[in-house]
Amino acid sequence: MSAAGILEGELEAEHLADRAARLLARAGSVIEARGLAYAVRFARGRRPMLVIDEAAFRKLFARLVPRTDGGWRLSSQAPSPPPGRPGFVEGEKTVVEPDGRATTHRANLGEAPLDWLLHRKHITRAEHAAGEKLSADAHASGIVGRLTMRWDPTPRSGGGSRLEPMERAHAARQRLGRAMEAVGAEAMPILTLICLTGTSLQGTEVALGMKPRTGKAALKAALQRLAAHYGMA
């Protein structure tokens, strides 16, 4: 079998699996083994709507849940990600560069601590927004330095802000400094580690030598003060 042939076979199996999944979306439908193939029926006693082969069934199997009477049905949950890195969600994060372009770079979407906390409702949306603004300011001020070329457009005559990119970075640095001062000396390391660096809560507790399970409350207090400083509360 050539490589193209194998790919074709895989595509066909995926296609059949999608057709079977679409039919199995109906309540009460079931897929059962019948001879060497598998039959999808809408109800137990009826003629099968679709007969799929072993390869397609293997693709479909990840989404199936066994029934007590025998056979399988489609599970309502999404299939679990492959094992290996439990908290790691590979994805793309949109980041606005100081020159206004929105670039995406690969990031671990599963572990951004602010998003994690917001999803579980430990912090409010205002606090989350304040933390995101802090990290955006830090990114724009270019403290960490950049590897790519600067393609910032110099402002010509015309509408829009007449700020040069250097002025923009300076303003962001000033905002960052003022926010850190307003928040106070106890909260500054927590915010740096979590918002700017993106360490997890447990990592910050270990790094700062705090008692375990106190990080969340300390972070919430720090974010509240930050939100008050930004006027977002």
Next chain:
Amino acid sequence: MLAQILEEAWAISPDPRRDRLAAAFVTHAVALATGVAPIDIASDKRTNKSAARARQISIYLAHVIFHWPLTRVAFAFGRDRTTCAHACHRIEDLREDRVFDARMTALEACVRQAPETIPDLAGIEFQRAGLGR
């Protein structure tokens, strides 16, 4: 006697009038997709092959997309339950062809969101809204 007929009708489908309208919607969508006239699709007499095929497609859509039981589909289209089952099996076998399957998927996507998104204006008084001038 009328009450008995009505009860049998309500056992098959909760709102027969709205079901007929939904079936007509599917018929017109299939007519637009296949190029067959809706009158031909919905006719009782024998028609040509393409109209019969379009009728089978609309029955299949009503059964598979709306999740109606075959009795309800048969009632809405004015056909026999076994005819509707045969139609569904035929169209499912036709879907082995990749091109046909892709086009059917597109048609399904159109028909799937229709009866939910079409609002029910039957309760509004049109005179008060100024539309009955």
